[in-house]
Structure formats: C-alpha cells, structure tokens
Amino acid sequence: MVIGGFSGRAARDACPGALQVHVAADGALARVRVPGGALTTDALRELAACAGELGNGVIELTSRANVQVRGLADPAAFAARMAAAGLLPSATHERVRNIVASPLSGRSATGVLDVRPLVTALDADLCGRPALAGLPGRFLFALDDGTRDVLGLGADVTLAARPGRPVDHLGGDLTLLLAGEPVRSVTAGDAVAVALAAAEAFQSVRGDAWRVAELPGGPATIAARLPGAAPVAVPVTVAAAEPRKGGVFPQADGRVAVDVIVPLGRLTPAQADLLAGLTPAEVRLTPWRTVVLPDLAPGTVGPVADSLVEAGLVIDPASPYARLSACTGRPGCAKALADVRADAARWAETGTPELPDGPIHWAGCERRCGRPRGRVTDVVATPGGYRVSH
Ligand code: SF4
Known part of the structure; x- marks a missing residue:
C-alpha cells in the first residue's frame, strides 16, 4: 500500500x-x-x-x-x-537498531529523564518483533532526555522528555514526535510500546518509502493508527538545541x-x-x-x-575540527573527485582558504554524503576545483 x-x-x-x-x-x-x-x-x-x-x-x-x-x-x-x-545481538534486525539518545543522559544535571533504560528496552523489544526486521535501514528512533540535543536529527520516531518537567518511569509525560512533528503525549511506561507501534504502523503503510517524512501526511497517518487514546494537543515547544562539541x-x-x-x-x-x-x-x-x-x-x-x-x-570547543566534517572522498569512494579529507584537514590546520563561521562540510561530489542537518557551508569538489556555497 x-x-x-x-x-x-x-x-x-x-x-x-x-x-x-x-x-x-x-x-x-x-x-x-x-x-x-x-x-x-x-x-x-x-x-x-x-x-x-x-x-x-x-x-x-x-x-x-x-x-x-x-x-x-x-x-x-x-x-x-x-x-x-x-x-551483533540480532542477525535479523542488525540494520534496524538505529537508536540515538542524549549522550549525557543519566549523568548530566540538565536532563530531566535518564533515557538509558528506555534505550535498552526499545532495542530489545525492537529485535523481538519479526515484522520490524523489514524496516528500512534509514529509519531512526531518538530518545531525548529533555536537553533537546537529539531533536534536530530528524528522527522518524522521537520520544522527548519535557524540559523543566521532571518525569519518572511510573507515569511522567514525554512527547512523541513523528518526523519531527509533535503528535501526542505518552507516559514513560508506555513510551517503548508506543514507539514500536509507530514503527509498525509505518511499516504497514510505507510502500517503498524509507522515512516517515517521505509519506505525505505521514505523521498524522501514523498517529491515527496508534493504540490507546486519541492523539492530544501537545503543550510543549520542541525546538532543538545546538549540540555542544x-x-x-x-x-x-x-x-x-x-x-x-x-x-x-x-x-x-x-x-x-x-x-x-x-x-x-x-x-x-x-x-x-x-x-x-x-x-x-x-x-x-x-x-x-x-x-x-x-x-x-x-x-x-573552539578548534576548527569542532565545526568540520567530510565525506569519505578519495581513495575510499569511487565517485570522489578529490581527497576531501586531506584537504579539509589542511584547512583546519592552516585556516586557508577563508571560510564562513559555522559548520563546514567537505564533499567529493554533489551527493554530499554525511552532510550535517541545518545551515552548513558546503565545500564540494567539482571537475574545476572546489565550489563553496552557504
Ligand atoms: S559525497 Fe560523493 S565522493 Fe563523498 S562519499 Fe558521497 S558519493 Fe563519495
């Protein structure tokens, strides 16, 4: 379908x-x-x-x-x-165990929920559902502890603790987002089951789409298929925070x-x-x-x-490497027009050529693999040399 x-x-x-x-x-x-x-x-x-x-x-x-x-x-x-x-705990599900989480969860004083137990439970239950072995390898789950640091990753299914609102595993509230769109509240106790239900709903309607965002009306379509109460308005702003490197x-x-x-x-x-x-x-x-x-x-x-x-x-954090990324380039990628990693490292060491502030991504061709999301200066190899755009 x-x-x-x-x-x-x-x-x-x-x-x-x-x-x-x-x-x-x-x-x-x-x-x-x-x-x-x-x-x-x-x-x-x-x-x-x-x-x-x-x-x-x-x-x-x-x-x-x-x-x-x-x-x-x-x-x-x-x-x-x-x-x-x-x-490699599951041969059948190894490519679908795509779960990102707030890296300092459970340790940082700024998060409001330790999401580590949810990561463990989500991974185990994901691997226990045969239907989800067929999820696309690009499908992504995210668990945010209230610091909002993984909200900007564009995950298909995100569970986000609400900043400023302490929660516990007995009934606190998280926000469920689908393709970045808040769709409903869930309790921490229900969070894993609801996330997997969303993945199963996507799997049942996705056709040959790989991501929720590829389905017109995808978040609403999937939210309507979730069990339990009807979706409710989510009284929270879920703007992503800049990651600190x-x-x-x-x-x-x-x-x-x-x-x-x-x-x-x-x-x-x-x-x-x-x-x-x-x-x-x-x-x-x-x-x-x-x-x-x-x-x-x-x-x-x-x-x-x-x-x-x-x-x-x-x-x-002020190092040029904090804002620098690059694709594989030569010699690892046959499509590459340049050894972008060597050229990017040279830029980091010398500051030449002069490039704008903010994230910079070097790529060996127009595909720009590994480009970070958001506003990025692109340095792309072309047959005539590098092209800079931002
Ligand atoms: S951006 Fe192009 S050169 Fe770089 S890894 Fe992707 S396909 Fe290869």
Whole structure:
C-alpha cells in the first residue's frame, strides 16, 4: 500500500550493516549499530583490534552514533568477532537498531529523564518483533532526555522528555514526535510500546518509502493508527538545541565527562585504545561524531586532556575540527573527485582558504554524503576545483 501517491524509488535499501556489507572502492565496509551510542570499553578495544587486524586501521564514527570499519578482507570474520563482543545481538534486525539518545543522559544535571533504560528496552523489544526486521535501514528512533540535543536529527520516531518537567518511569509525560512533528503525549511506561507501534504502523503503510517524512501526511497517518487514546494537543515547544562539541561537562554526581572531538570522525586503533583506557566502563558515541568519556574524577582531567591532545584528539570547543566534517572522498569512494579529507584537514590546520563561521562540510561530489542537518557551508569538489556555497 502506498500513501498519498508517493512515487517510490527504484533502488533497494542498501544501508550497510555488520552482515550486509557495502563494497566500497577501498574494500568491504561494515557498519555496526550502537544503540544510544553506549559502547563498553571492552567492545571499543575489540573494534580497535578488528579495525587493525581485519580492516584498514580506521574506525569511522557516523552521524547516528554508530561505527564503521572499512577495507575488510574477511567480513565474515569481522561479523563473528562483533557477535562475540556483544555488538551483533540480532542477525535479523542488525540494520534496524538505529537508536540515538542524549549522550549525557543519566549523568548530566540538565536532563530531566535518564533515557538509558528506555534505550535498552526499545532495542530489545525492537529485535523481538519479526515484522520490524523489514524496516528500512534509514529509519531512526531518538530518545531525548529533555536537553533537546537529539531533536534536530530528524528522527522518524522521537520520544522527548519535557524540559523543566521532571518525569519518572511510573507515569511522567514525554512527547512523541513523528518526523519531527509533535503528535501526542505518552507516559514513560508506555513510551517503548508506543514507539514500536509507530514503527509498525509505518511499516504497514510505507510502500517503498524509507522515512516517515517521505509519506505525505505521514505523521498524522501514523498517529491515527496508534493504540490507546486519541492523539492530544501537545503543550510543549520542541525546538532543538545546538549540540555542544568538545570540553568538560559536570555530572550530577560530582564527577565530570570529557567530550572528545575526533578529527573528521576517524579513530585509529591506538586512539580507540587510549579512549578505552581513560574511562571506567564505557564511552558514549554522539551523533555529532564526538566521544564522551564519562565518570571521570575532576582531578584527572588535566592528565587526560594532555594524553588526548598528544594522541591527535581534540577537546577544545573552539578548534576548527569542532565545526568540520567530510565525506569519505578519495581513495575510499569511487565517485570522489578529490581527497576531501586531506584537504579539509589542511584547512583546519592552516585556516586557508577563508571560510564562513559555522559548520563546514567537505564533499567529493554533489551527493554530499554525511552532510550535517541545518545551515552548513558546503565545500564540494567539482571537475574545476572546489565550489563553496552557504
Ligand atoms: S559525497 Fe560523493 S565522493 Fe563523498 S562519499 Fe558521497 S558519493 Fe563519495
């Protein structure tokens, strides 16, 4: 069934996963989903080992807080090691576990709801529903803890705690948004079931659409199919907050979290091992391609910062790398007209050419893969050189 005359598309959903890899110019590329961006230090060390031993020695961070390893000579061996590390809990649902969450949830004093239990429950219940194995790999869930930091990601289904209104797991209110449009209130206890009902409703009407926003009237269509009370007006403004990249953030428990900017979103195995060794149990990957090291004693920040900078990582929010992104470019992508990563890094180091303030995205062709949402200066390779537009 196709809603509203959506005209469809010819290409199949080819989003890569850990099992369904993408064959790029530099070899097989595997993407591993990391719901909520929560990665144990053991899992990060195993990713680093796999990138070095089986891939081309790079871990890429994605705009959905997932990870990619490129240049895999033996994708099956990689998948087996990811499964053993607990990063591949479902072979059938691996590409649909797309769940982003406020990275500092449960630790920051500014959030009003710890969404970590909701991430765990949503992931488990998603994987337990056979019908949802067929969701497009682009379909995205977001869980916002009231800081509004993941509201700007354009998720298909968002559950957002309301700023200034403390909630609990026994009946507090969240806002359900579909393709960014607030459609109803839900209790925290019902939130996971309602989110999955929305995904199932989308799956039943989507035709060959990949995103809710592609269906004319999609949010209303799906909201009308949800169980329970009729949708109600949502008395809340849900403007997105700008993500904060880099720096030291206080936690509610007196400890601190360090947000590490990863230049152009690529970690070497040595950098990943370093990050794993600096925090007690886990790191948090963010959708803006940084890595949060939580639960640090305030007195350790100086030495931690020194070791990060020495390893080529960045914590200064004023660094050019805080606003810089780039697609794969040459040599990894056959469509690329330039080695955009090298050129973007050169710009970050030299400030030349002069570019406007704000986010900057370098791309090797007009597709502009990995471009952040919102207002961005584009630096796009063309046969005649780079074109700058904003
Ligand atoms: S923007 Fe173009 S060159 Fe860059 S990764 Fe996408 S297809 Fe390749």
